[in-house]
Amino acid sequence: MSGPSLWVPPPTVLQQPLAVPDRLLLGPGPSNVPPRILAAGGRQLISHVHKEMFQIMDEIKLGIQYAFQTQNPLTLAISGSGHCAMEAALMNTVERGDVVLVAVNGIWGERAADISERLGADVQQMVKSPGEYFTLKDIEQGLAQHKPVVLFITHGESSSGVLQPLDGIGELCHRYGCLLLVDSVASLGGAPVFMDQQEIDILYSGSQKVLNVPPGTAPISFSETARKKSLNRKTKPPSFYLDLGWLANYWGCDGKPRMYHHTAPVNNFFSLREGLAILAEQGLENSWKLHKENCLYLHEGLQKLGLKLFVKEEAARLPTVTTIVVPEGYDWKEITEFLMNKYAIEITGGLGPSVGKVLRIGLMGYNSTKFNINRVLHALKDALQHCHKSKI
Amino acid sequence: MSGPSLWVPPPTVLQQPLAVPDRLLLGPGPSNVPPRILAAGGRQLISHVHKEMFQIMDEIKLGIQYAFQTQNPLTLAISGSGHCAMEAALMNTVERGDVVLVAVNGIWGERAADISERLGADVQQMVKSPGEYFTLKDIEQGLAQHKPVVLFITHGESSSGVLQPLDGIGELCHRYGCLLLVDSVASLGGAPVFMDQQEIDILYSGSQKVLNVPPGTAPISFSETARKKSLNRKTKPPSFYLDLGWLANYWGCDGKPRMYHHTAPVNNFFSLREGLAILAEQGLENSWKLHKENCLYLHEGLQKLGLKLFVKEEAARLPTVTTIVVPEGYDWKEITEFLMNKYAIEITGGLGPSVGKVLRIGLMGYNSTKFNINRVLHALKDALQHCHKSKI
Numbered sequence: 001m002s003g004p005s006l007w008v009p010p011p012t013v014l015q016q017p018l019a020v021p022d023r024l025l026l027g028p029g030p031s032n033v034p035p036r037i038l039a040a041g042g043r044q045l046i047s048h049v050h051k052e053m054f055q056i057m058d059e060i061k062l063g064i065q066y067a068f069q070t071q072n073p074l075t076l077a078i079s080g081s082g083h084c085a086m087e088a089a090l091m092n093t094v095e096r097g098d099v100v101l102v103a104v105n106g107i108w109g110e111r112a113a114d115i116s117e118r119l120g121a122d123v124q125q126m127v128k129s130p131g132e133y134f135t136l137k138d139i140e141q142g143l144a145q146h147k148p149v150v151l152f153i154t155h156g157e158s159s160s161g162v163l164q165p166l167d168g169i170g171e172l173c174h175r176y177g178c179l180l181l182v183d184s185v186a187s188l189g190g191a192p193v194f195m196d197q198q199e200i201d202i203l204y205s206g207s208q209k210v211l212n213v214p215p216g217t218a219p220i221s222f223s224e225t226a227r228k229k230s231l232n233r234k235t236k237p238p239s240f241y242l243d244l245g246w247l248a249n250y251w252g253c254d255g256k257p258r259m260y261h262h263t264a265p266v267n268n269f270f271s272l273r274e275g276l277a278i279l280a281e282q283g284l285e286n287s288w289k290l291h292k293e294n295c296l297y298l299h300e301g302l303q304k305l306g307l308k309l310f311v312k313e314e315a316a317r318l319p320t321v322t323t324i325v326v327p328e329g330y331d332w333k334e335i336t337e338f339l340m341n342k343y344a345i346e347i348t349g350g351l352g353p354s355v356g357k358v359l360r361i362g363l364m365g366y367n368s369t370k371f372n373i374n375r376v377l378h379a380l381k382d383a384l385q386h387c388h389k390s391k392i
Numbered sequence: 393m394s395g396p397s398l399w400v401p402p403p404t405v406l407q408q409p410l411a412v413p414d415r416l417l418l419g420p421g422p423s424n425v426p427p428r429i430l431a432a433g434g435r436q437l438i439s440h441v442h443k444e445m446f447q448i449m450d451e452i453k454l455g456i457q458y459a460f461q462t463q464n465p466l467t468l469a470i471s472g473s474g475h476c477a478m479e480a481a482l483m484n485t486v487e488r489g490d491v492v493l494v495a496v497n498g499i500w501g502e503r504a505a506d507i508s509e510r511l512g513a514d515v516q517q518m519v520k521s522p523g524e525y526f527t528l529k530d531i532e533q534g535l536a537q538h539k540p541v542v543l544f545i546t547h548g549e550s551s552s553g554v555l556q557p558l559d560g561i562g563e564l565c566h567r568y569g570c571l572l573l574v575d576s577v578a579s580l581g582g583a584p585v586f587m588d589q590q591e592i593d594i595l596y597s598g599s600q601k602v603l604n605v606p607p608g609t610a611p612i613s614f615s616e617t618a619r620k621k622s623l624n625r626k627t628k629p630p631s632f633y634l635d636l637g638w639l640a641n642y643w644g645c646d647g648k649p650r651m652y653h654h655t656a657p658v659n660n661f662f663s664l665r666e667g668l669a670i671l672a673e674q675g676l677e678n679s680w681k682l683h684k685e686n687c688l689y690l691h692e693g694l695q696k697l698g699l700k701l702f703v704k705e706e707a708a709r710l711p712t713v714t715t716i717v718v719p720e721g722y723d724w725k726e727i728t729e730f731l732m733n734k735y736a737i738e739i740t741g742g743l744g745p746s747v748g749k750v751l752r753i754g755l756m757g758y759n760s761t762k763f764n765i766n767r768v769l770h771a772l773k774d775a776l777q778h779c780h781k782s783k784i
Contacts, residue, residue: 007589008461010672011454018665020435021444030437030658041659042434043412045422045606047738052413062403069400079608080472083654084633091630115632197399208655214437216471216608216657238483238630240507241476260743262475263600265608266422267433268657273410280402346439351652 023340024367026376027348028158028186028321030208030215031364033271036278037213041271048264056273057251057264063276064219067188067211067284068203070195075221076251077272078242079265082185082206085218087115088242089181089202092230093150096120101148101178103134106159107352108183112152119238124148130160130354131311131323136168143176149229150179156187159351161311161323161360163191170199179226185209188219189279190291190320190364201226207268210287210320212365213275216268278365287365291319294368298322298361301377305384310358320368323350323358329389332359335380338387343379415732416759418768419740420550420578420713422600422607423756425663428670429605433663440656448665449643449656455668456611459580459603459676460595462587467613468643469664470634471657474577474598477610479507480634481573481594484614484622485542488512493540493570495526498551499744500575504544511630516540522552522746523703523715528560535568541621542571548579551743553703553715553752555583562591571618577601580611581671582683582712582756593618599660602679602712604757605667608660670757679757683711686760690714690753693769697776702750712760715742715750721781724751727772730779735771 025032033041046053057076064075078085090112094100100116102109105128116123124146126138134153143151151173155164166182173180179201184193189210195203204220207213222230222244230237230244237243241262248254250261279287295317299309302324310323326332332349336359339345350358361376417424425433438445449468456467470477482504486492492508494501497520508515516538518530526545535543543565547556558574565572571593576585581602587595596612599605614622614636622629622636629635633654640646642653671679687709691701694716702715718724724741728751731737742750753768755761 006461006676007586008458008463010458010675011451013451014455014458014665014669014672018432018435018448018662018669019444020438020448020662022436023438023442025437025439027439030439030655033437038434038436040410042430043410044414044430045417045425045600046412046415047417047419047422048607050415050738052411056410056412059403059405063406066400066402066406069398071400080476080633081655081657084472087631087633111632118628118630118632194399206655208437214657214659215440215655216660236510238510239479240503240510241472241479263422263473263598263607265473265606265657265660267606268608268660270410270412273406277406277410280406283402284398346442 022344024345024372024375026361026363026367026372027346028360028362029364031212031362031367033212033214034366037271037274040274041214041267043267043270045266048266049260053266054252054258056269060269060273060276061251063273063280064221066280067219067276068193068195068221070221072221072223074227074248074253076247076253078218078220079262080218081215082204082218083111085204085220086112086183088220089204090115090119091237091239091242092244093179093202093226094119094121095233095235097122099124099146099148101126101142101146101151103153105132105162106130106154106157106354108154108157109152110352131162133162133164133316136172139169140172143172143178147176148178150181152181155182155184155193156191156318156320158186158318158321159354161318161321162316163187163318166193166198174199179229186320187318189287191318192288195221207272207275210365211275211279213271214268216265217272291363291368294363294370294373295319295322297370298363298373301373305377305381320362320364322361323354326357326359327384330387332356334387335359335383338383339379345376345379347376414736416737416764416767418753418755418759418764419738420752420754421756423604423754423759425604425606426758429663429666432666433606433659435659435662437658440658441652445658446644446650448661452661452665452668453643455665455672456613458672459611459668460585460587460613462613464613464615466619466640466645468639468645470610470612471654472610473607474596474610475503477596477612478504478575480612481596482507482511483629483631483634484636485571485618486511486513487625487627489514491516491538491540493518493534493538493543495545497524497554498522498546498549498746500546500549501544502744523554525554525556525708528564531561532564535564535570539568540570542573544573547574547576547585548583548710548712550578550710550713551746553710553713554708555579555710558585558590566591571621578712579710581679583710584680587613599664599667602757603667603671605663606660608657609664683755683760686755686762686765687711687714689762690755690765693765697769697773712754712756714753718749718751719776722779724748726779727751727775730775731771737768737771739768
């Protein structure tokens with residue numbers, strides 16, 4: 001045994017048991033995980049390159065194709081969060097000097113612009129206030145003016161509660177020779193998206209929203225055009241971990257024998273497989289309907305409490321995350337803390353450009369029930385009575 | 393409900409239950425996960441920004457500081473595999489044109505060189521055959537010749553079974569104004585490493601080896617010199633997900649209020665916390681001793697079967713992964729398949745430059761027991777009798 005002797009002692013806090021409180025997670029995600037998915041994630045491992053793992057990955061691929069409504073062979077899950085999938089999309093398609101047009105109406109557009117800048121892209125932004133969405137006219141103007149190689153837009157803007165209409169954008173992009181990249185992290189399974197028919201070139205989501213899978217994996221799919229653009233780059237993408245050529249091979253998307261790329265998060269894949277299986281059993285249309293109905297039920301209840309919805313146009317309200325105008329005279333932080341401390345219910349304030357403006361309630365998958373809505377409405381009513389209007 | 397109607401039907405295979413066979417994982421990782429860690433990973437979620445989560449992350453930080461034997465405040469876990477940590481290390485320290493010197497004696501050096509090239513570095517390699525390690529003389533020659541800003545070296549070369557001696561390398565690097573970056577994915581907890589006393593600037597590991605935690609997180613730590621170099625770059629690192637400034641804030645390492653960065657893999661953090669707690673309870677010195685003893689017991693058994701160890705020098709044998717010369721006349725693949733099919737035991741062939749040359753047996757943490765060694769020796773004896781020597 002070479003080297004010096006130990007000088008950092010074992011930390012005493014690790015002698016205490018792991019402490020995880022019970023919470024009803026009605027924020028913008030992660031959402032609570034149903035027992036079937038927790039059980040899958042708690043199973044003993046196999047290796048990331050066993051044939052049974054490849055089978056499970058194939059099943060995940062089919063599940064994502066269903067959830068995305070696509071037949072793209074290049075469909076897989078990134079071994080990271082939704083942000084990691086955003087990077088995978090941009091790192092594989094964008095090269096230095098490429099024009100990237102970003103539709104910014106909340107934090108996700110801001111982040112996509114940040115990442116594109118890091119990649120040396122010529123980043124152009126179309127900016128709207130949080131709560132607004134982009135019309136086809138806005139988008140066509142941006143495409144005509146900037147001639148980008150990629151347009152980034154967010155389907156479910158969870159920081160503002162906006163659902164971006166997607167019909168027609170893909171067609172426009174393709175008329176201008178541009179790839180359409182859509183973030184559906186907060187909307188997938190909660191609002192309709194049809195990757196192929198809406199001509200979306202790259203679509204990604206996260207595991208921890210409507211799918212109710214623990215965070216750590218992110219479904220993504222590339223159209224044939226996006227695949228060609230990504231795999232025929234002049235330069236290698238800056239990340240090996242997210243290199244689409246390697247990922248495509250590891251996920252069995254390129255028809256060649258699968259090779260070791262990285263050690264995939266095996267248990268997260270077990271959970272993701274179960275989350276997708278539950279969505280397939282329920283059916284996409286039923287899931288969309290459920291989220292829509294429950295969201296309307298929540299909205300009615302909120303309005304009865306005298307609260308105002310942040311997104312004015314009803315059709316533009318995201319069914320998975322509801323944004324509420326912070327009621328006049330109240331400190332939003334006192335309200336979220338009241339719910340957490342008295343009821344162990346998580347709702348949150350805004351994020352990025354919506355901080356201080358909104359309260360956010362998420363109803364996603366397993367968590368989207370009338371029972372939970374009644375619980376949060378009851379707690380909110382209590383909060384409005386007991387929080388101090390005088391504080392600000 | 394806007395948009396077209398469903399055209400990709402729910403996949404029938406997702407109506408079948410999730411199928412995960414039981415395996416004894418004696419490959420180079422992932423290793424089997426003990427019940428306490430599986431249970432932690434199967435617990436209900438809290439949010440990635442709840443204060444109880446920050447507490448768990450603080451505990452992880454302390455656990456990593458103990459495992460690494462460091463007092464670096466900038467210590468955290470990457471939300472990805474060991475490869476993702478390798479990228480985090482390189483992406484945050486290396487800028488375009490920087491000279492990176494990579495010690496290549498197996499696949500991990502090859503990968504570090506690949507990643508450095510993607511980052512626009514001037515990559516210089518010192519190459520040794522798999523099974524060999526680098527002497528201080530080799531390293532000083534490389535430093536003097538190339539004047540790199542970073543030297544990458546692998547502590548536990550799991551593709552060849554080599555344990556790289558680390559004493560003195562940090563001192564040499566610092567004499568030449570170079571950062572020392574060490575990959576301890578396969579060695580941490582199995583062989584001594586003293587980050588501070590050995591003057592290692594960046595050290596990272598993986599969760600799925602000796603820690604017996606499911607893959608998906610990767611401990612990493614930065615010395616004060618590495619921290620300064622990373623946070624005073626001229627350009628932002630190409631990844632936002634792995635940006636050290638953001639990660640340092642989210643992990644509470646910069647003394648500022650913690651902000652949302654990405655949605656961390658909450659359950660993987662629960663598991664990682666438990667893996668580190670088990671290591672702290674056992675004690676590093678006991679863990680090193682256990683791996684050393686069991687590895688010697690395995691080596692004796694292998695030699696009794698007439699098998700030859702791939703790494704000639706005894707002190708250079710990695711205690712966690714043993715490499716065996718593929719016995720003359722046998723097809724390595726037939727042997728690994730025999731063990732898998734008849735005994736549900738995973739051992740593997742080589743990887744990268746060691747493919748076709750070796751068989752690999754991993755004994756890591758919970759899996760490093762005499763009972764498991766007897767099982768694999770029994771299975772190997774059977775394989776040597778029943779596999780066809782005539783095949784090749």
